[in-house]
Amino acid sequence: MRRVYLDSNASTPLLPEVFEAMRPYYLDQFGNASSIHHHGQHARAAVERARESVARLLGCRAAEVVFTSGGTEADNLAVFGLAQSGDHVITSQIEHHAVLNACKRLEQRGCEVTCLRVDAHGLIDPDDLRGALRPKTKLISVMMANNETGVLQPVEEIGRIASQADVYFHTDAVQASGKVAIDVKKIGCDLLSISAHKFHGPQGMGALYVRRGTLIDPLFYGGNHERQRRAGTENLPGIIGLGCAAEIAMRGFCDGSVEAIRALRDRLEASLLEQIEEAGMNSGGVPRVPNTSNIYFDHIEGEAMVIALDLKGLAVSTGAACSSGAIEPSHVLTAIGLAPERARASIRFSVGKHNKDDDIDFALSVIPPTVARLRELSPTYSAKSPAASLSR
Numbered sequence: 001m002r003r004v005y006l007d008s009n010a011s012t013p014l015l016p017e018v019f020e021a022m023r024p025y026y027l028d029q030f031g032n033a034s035s036i037h038h039h040g041q042h043a044r045a046a047v048e049r050a051r052e053s054v055a056r057l058l059g060c061r062a063a064e065v066v067f068t069s070g071g072t073e074a075d076n077l078a079v080f081g082l083a084q085s086g087d088h089v090i091t092s093q094i095e096h097h098a099v100l101n102a103c104k105r106l107e108q109r110g111c112e113v114t115c116l117r118v119d120a121h122g123l124i125d126p127d128d129l130r131g132a133l134r135p136k137t138k139l140i141s142v143m144m145a146n147n148e149t150g151v152l153q154p155v156e157e158i159g160r161i162a163s164q165a166d167v168y169f170h171t172d173a174v175q176a177s178g179k180v181a182i183d184v185k186k187i188g189c190d191l192l193s194i195s196a197h198k199f200h201g202p203q204g205m206g207a208l209y210v211r212r213g214t215l216i217d218p219l220f221y222g223g224n225h226e227r228q229r230r231a232g233t234e235n236l237p238g239i240i241g242l243g244c245a246a247e248i249a250m251r252g253f254c255d256g257s258v259e260a261i262r263a264l265r266d267r268l269e270a271s272l273l274e275q276i277e278e279a280g281m282n283s284g285g286v287p288r289v290p291n292t293s294n295i296y297f298d299h300i301e302g303e304a305m306v307i308a309l310d311l312k313g314l315a316v317s318t319g320a321a322c323s324s325g326a327i328e329p330s331h332v333l334t335a336i337g338l339a340p341e342r343a344r345a346s347i348r349f350s351v352g353k354h355n356k357d358d359d360i361d362f363a364l365s366v367i368p369p370t371v372a373r374l375r376e377l378s379p380t381y382s383a384k385s386p387a388a389s390l391s392r
Helices: 016-022 038-058 071-082 097-108 126-132 155-165 236-252 257-275 302-312 331-335 340-344 357-376
Strands: 065-068 088-092 112-116 137-141 168-172 191-195 206-210 279-281 292-297 346-350
Touching: 016 236, 038 065, 038 191, 038 236, 065 071, 071 097, 071 137, 071 168, 071 191, 071 206, 088 097, 097 112, 112 126, 126 155, 137 155, 155 168, 236 257, 257 279, 257 292, 257 346, 257 357, 302 346, 302 357, 331 340, 340 346
Parallel strands: 088 112, 088 137, 137 168, 168 191
Antiparallel strands: 065 206, 191 206, 279 292, 292 346
């Protein structure tokens, strides 16, 4: 069976170039980067080269990059590293659970947390942010790109508000890195999280940008690794893979590959909305990352559609992989005002560097008949409607 993968916001395949860069560090070049002998010095040099690559991707100094085990750890290090009992933290309703659940834990520890509402497109109102500021506000944590809709928040304006209020600003850029250009100085953030496997690097590897002069409490205690900000022996192959993936991502902004991904995404969207009635875009009228579509297909259950498409060889999702199987509808889609039924009928399509035109052709050949079949089984869909016969 042919298999096509359109779930790159969950994880991306490791590019061959990244794998080849990592391979020697699993086999021959295995030294501990903290050792002072030849093997350790060779490992340390490789780690620092990768750190420089990540710094170029983010527009920061190499010393401001802290390697982590992924986006979740990076988010937790940012949130718990700054906020303490008695502080006030501002976030949004549509954050990844790595931030939302961390903020819930902060509340249990004596912090106050404000969750900003979003509009029908999934955007926060900067005026709402200004109005939420208090004398005890310590941290603003608002994501750069949403993992379900791809919507880009006005992070530069948020950065200006945070700076004017003398409040720390963290942005979760896990779904933005590798897809849109990032310049932490232009954003004005103090902390920024990324994850390698969202842009064709290895799983279990991420980084947190920590602006020079920003003091954070570590999550782990042990050695003096990562300038005492993250204890533990460095994941040498993972760091090399992240550095290589960062270099490839930067090339993508110049060689046309990002625009090629956008073209695939746009063709998929336009064709599906043309062929299938009672379907529409979620958050389609505002800036998004170039690879992500979130489309609702009324009268179906999203989980049933994911399973049905998988049986035909197409991998898509209903939203965040870490929320897969949840009974409740997406917190992101309900936050933008979707009824639970429509939220449950929404599917996320996310394109990667590995996808080609024939992958989109395949998706367009299986999605409309699958929607039609599922609607035939739906008690809420009238098969007698003339429109209901479209794309069958």
